[in-house]
Amino acid sequence: MKLEPIAKNVFYVGVNDTSRKMFDAFLPLSEGTSYNSYLIEGSEKTVLIDTVDHIKSEELLKNLKQVKKIDYIVANHAEQDHSGSLREVLKKYPEAKVLTTAYCKSMLIDLLHIREDSFELVVENQEVSLGDKTLRFIFTPWVHWPETFSTYLIEEKILFSCDFFGAHMSNKNIFVSDNESENVIKQAKIYFAAIMMPFRELIKRNLEKVNSLELEMIAPSHGPIYKNPELILNAYQSWTTGENKDKVLIPYLSMHGSTEVLVRDLEKKLRAENIEAVVVDIEKEGMLGIVEHLVDSRFVIVGTPTMLNEAHPLVVLTMNVIRLLKSKIEFVGIIGSYGWGGRTIETIENALGDMEKEYFEPIMIKGLPKTNDLDEISKLIEKIISKIENN
Numbered sequence: 001m002k003l004e005p006i007a008k009n010v011f012y013v014g015v016n017d018t019s020r021k022m023f024d025a026f027l028p029l030s031e032g033t034s035y036n037s038y039l040i041e042g043s044e045k046t047v048l049i050d051t052v053d054h055i056k057s058e059e060l061l062k063n064l065k066q067v068k069k070i071d072y073i074v075a076n077h078a079e080q081d082h083s084g085s086l087r088e089v090l091k092k093y094p095e096a097k098v099l100t101t102a103y104c105k106s107m108l109i110d111l112l113h114i115r116e117d118s119f120e121l122v123v124e125n126q127e128v129s130l131g132d133k134t135l136r137f138i139f140t141p142w143v144h145w146p147e148t149f150s151t152y153l154i155e156e157k158i159l160f161s162c163d164f165f166g167a168h169m170s171n172k173n174i175f176v177s178d179n180e181s182e183n184v185i186k187q188a189k190i191y192f193a194a195i196m197m198p199f200r201e202l203i204k205r206n207l208e209k210v211n212s213l214e215l216e217m218i219a220p221s222h223g224p225i226y227k228n229p230e231l232i233l234n235a236y237q238s239w240t241t242g243e244n245k246d247k248v249l250i251p252y253l254s255m256h257g258s259t260e261v262l263v264r265d266l267e268k269k270l271r272a273e274n275i276e277a278v279v280v281d282i283e284k285e286g287m288l289g290i291v292e293h294l295v296d297s298r299f300v301i302v303g304t305p306t307m308l309n310e311a312h313p314l315v316v317l318t319m320n321v322i323r324l325l326k327s328k329i330e331f332v333g334i335i336g337s338y339g340w341g342g343r344t345i346e347t348i349e350n351a352l353g354d355m356e357k358e359y360f361e362p363i364m365i366k367g368l369p370k371t372n373d374l375d376e377i378s379k380l381i382e383k384i385i386s387k388i389e390n391n
């Protein structure tokens, strides 16, 4: 690949990973991902911003084929999908110094065994001159690890934000194009929910810092680059500070179809009341269909059969994830089917832990629901409507 310019003497040298189907062994990827790396050629110094996952080292080095010298490699984040090729890059460019913070350095030594003498440490707002271009380091902790920071290229007004503002997509286009912006924001929302949401409060502070910069571009480390930074900044603003919607998320699983009868009745009746309902079959979709709705749903009604005395283990796992991601769900209902008895409700409540929320009366039906069992669903809808009306 030739160097792909994104601004004068600034190049995209990242790689796509179209075959990756899962991230962090929990989030299914519908569009693969990319590991973005950028090269900046100043009049005196050349810098590489982040590297790529170890499995793509060779491709990165191929992209850098015509680059004779690298003076610095900025490591904005110690995670292996961005720093995993540091060793290979340092091997090819042994004179390069890794510019990073003391915290990130210690993590890079722990995680990747980078040699102690490879580093040059930077502090918040420090500027490093590349000749006609200048880097400034903007500390943006907890997006999504404690050591994360961003790098601002002052003259070009580009923020290299690493995982902050990222989206798991392989890049057909390096820049967000008008006709794909809706999908990019959807993918960025999934990414936000799965990766950033647990740190929502800290992200608000980081957003303020970013908003105070003059920006022409935001160049994250996954997914396309924003030439219109407002697009992603406004989206992050609403995901971190916006109101919840009167939306009912219904994650469910049904081994033999009985729980599904309740779920479909609930969905039909909610729609009849013009209430937004998002039904997700956990078995088929896993977390992918769920996470983006955890950002802004007020209601979760979970559907589960009883299995081995408890809620189905995949449903329990999903509830654990809802707790860990610190969603702002306000109301929870449990519906499902059982054969003879068990601690289904208790296992769901335990998995959701001490999240602030109010429970509706659960609806557990023995076997296949009968017509009069569905009256219970109508009563649940009335309770949901009352919560919406009394908001």
Ligand SMILES: Cc1cc2nc3c(=O)[nH]c(=O)nc-3n(C[C@H](O)[C@H](O)[C@H](O)COP(=O)(O)O)c2cc1C
Pocket: 253, 254, 255, 256, 257, 258, 259, 260, 304, 305, 306, 307, 308, 309, 310, 337, 338, 339, 340, 341, 342, 366, 367, 368
């Ligand atoms: C592997 C397995 C384990 C089960 N364990 C229990 C149980 O411990 N307690 C219970 O009441 N029902 C148990 N059941 C019965 C189911 O809960 C019951 O058939 C229910 O109607 C299934 O709902 P579904 O069709 O939505 O999957 C079990 C069913 C299966 C397949």
